[in-house]
Amino acid sequence: MKPARFAYVAPDSIEDVLDALDRFGDEAKVLSGGQSLVPMMNFRLARPEVIVDIGRVGGLDGMSVVNGSLTVGARVIHARLEAPTGAMPDGRTEPLGGVLGSLLPEVARFVGHLPIRARGTFGGSIAHADPAAEWCILARTLDAEMVALRRGGERVIAAADFFETVFTTALEPEELLAAVHLPILGDDWRAGFCEFSRRAGDFAVVAAMTAVRLDPATGAISEARIGVGGVAGVPVRLPAAEATLVGEVPGAEVHAAAAEVAAGEVDPAGDLHGSAAYRRDLVRAMVARALAQGAGAPG
Ligand SMILES: Cc1cc2nc3c(=O)[nH]c(=O)nc-3n(C[C@H](O)[C@H](O)[C@H](O)COP(=O)(O)OP(=O)(O)OC[C@H]3O[C@@H](n4cnc5c(N)ncnc54)[C@H](O)[C@@H]3O)c2cc1C
Incomplete structure (x- = not known):
């Protein structure tokens, strides 16, 4: 099947994405890697009036190590977590070591197939909230924090509060999931x-x-x-x-x-x-x- 008719916008800044989400509210859906949303639209399980494509937006695909957390941008594709790197506080980008550096590749290889991992995104998986999705299990187990942006504001949502039920999260229609903070487990963790x-x-x-x-x-x-x-x-x-x-x-x-x-x-x-x-x-x-x-x- 083909999706129901929809309007398409592709902003090139986070501000414009937030404006679009604010304007269209629950008529809109964010499109990230499209690996869950597009099949759902094709099966007509999702019928958004407006698609807000975030593929052209800069600033959402970084990974950085700050204050004991790895911040994973929402647009980081699954494949990058097979060999995770992080921008360090001194500006250098280094392979992520330690317990989290080993765990992420171990988990990433279970996410779909290579073509899915090359397009689908970490944030898309978290926002989609399939109860069996590997990244959702990781976020809940490690007590991750989700960073949600809206026009004029930001809030941080604990994983325990974020996942509400199947395919449903605490994100409001006008909010964009921008990043997820994952605690870097110290060497005393296994x-x-x-x-x-x-x-x-x-x-x-x-x-x-x-x-x-x-x-x-x-x-x-x-x-x-x-x-x-x-x-x-x-x-x-x-x-x-x-x-x-x-x-x-x-x-x-x-x-x-x-x-x-x-x-x-x-x-x-x-x-x-x-x-x-x-x-x-x-x-x-x-x-x-x-x-x-x-x-x-x-x-
Ligand atoms: C054959 C197949 C097998 C798969 N196997 C697995 C698997 O084993 N494990 C697994 O975890 N996943 C699997 N997936 C799903 C895949 O991981 C998707 O990439 C992921 O679920 C969604 O990421 P995406 O970037 O493709 O998001 P999209 O499909 O673009 O979006 C998914 C949902 O999240 C919302 N969304 C996306 N990004 C944001 C954002 N930044 N802010 C707010 N809302 C947002 C969208 O509006 C939509 O509702 C599979 C998919 C396919 C087609």
């Missing part, structure tokens, strides 16, 4: 990501991300984060499973115990990709594997 999809490149049926902080003196976990996608309308954190990890030294038994709690903590619905019980089993397996990966063990 992170892992694991997903199950029916075919390589498909959206995950279930995906899990884990991040644990180790006490350098004892090797025990002092802080834990477990985020899961594919089990609810938004990516979720699993606080009961996180709590079982704190105070423990990472290892297969500890991971299995946390994964068991995680499986009991989710309440997925069944669909054509798998029953509720199957998804719960996948949560158990994905959480255990992500924890093992983070600990440097085979999953």
Whole structure:
């Protein structure tokens, strides 16, 4: 099918984008990489009156390291996160090292296929808010902050408040997602990501991300984060499973115990990709594997 008729504007500055969004309100949709919006328009699941193409706008595709965060511009394509770099405070651009520098490429390779990763954008994925999207799970697990601009203003939205339900975020129609702040995990963190999809490149049926902080003196976990996608309308954190990890030294038994709690903590619905019980089993397996990966063990 072809999309319903729409008007098209392609501003070349952020100010003009914000003016257009202010003017057209919920009749308008931002077009970024088009890898989700265009198929939805072709299937007539989305029928915007006006498309505001942000592809010509400068200033939205930078990555920089500031105050312990990596700021990822909304127009950064997925492929750039396969080998992330960041502008450092002294102006030099360097490969991003550390835990986040390893985690981003590990996650990026699961986002669709190469042509999708070459066009689709980080911000587009976050704004689209598919509950199984890898970047949404990462944002929720790491407590990312989303920077939303509107004419005459800016606000920062915590990931916990940003994802509201399937394909729905806290962004207002007149707001542009400009960037996302991701905390740079220190060297005392260990992170892992694991997903199950029916075919390589498909959206995950279930995906899990884990991040644990180790006490350098004892090797025990002092802080834990477990985020899961594919089990609810938004990516979720699993606080009961996180709590079982704190105070423990990472290892297969500890991971299995946390994964068991995680499986009991989710309440997925069944669909054509798998029953509720199957998804719960996948949560158990994905959480255990992500924890093992983070600990440097085979999953
Ligand atoms: C075959 C196929 C497989 C895929 N597999 C995966 C996968 O495994 N994992 C995954 O995560 N994704 C997958 N995708 C989706 C892909 O990652 C998209 O790139 C992403 O979901 C949207 O990014 P985009 O830049 O293409 O956004 P667009 O399609 O342009 O926009 C998506 C939505 O976000 C809004 N939007 C975009 N940018 C902004 C902004 N800056 N501010 C406000 N609103 C904005 C748009 O208005 C629209 O509603 C797949 C897509 C296809 C076609």
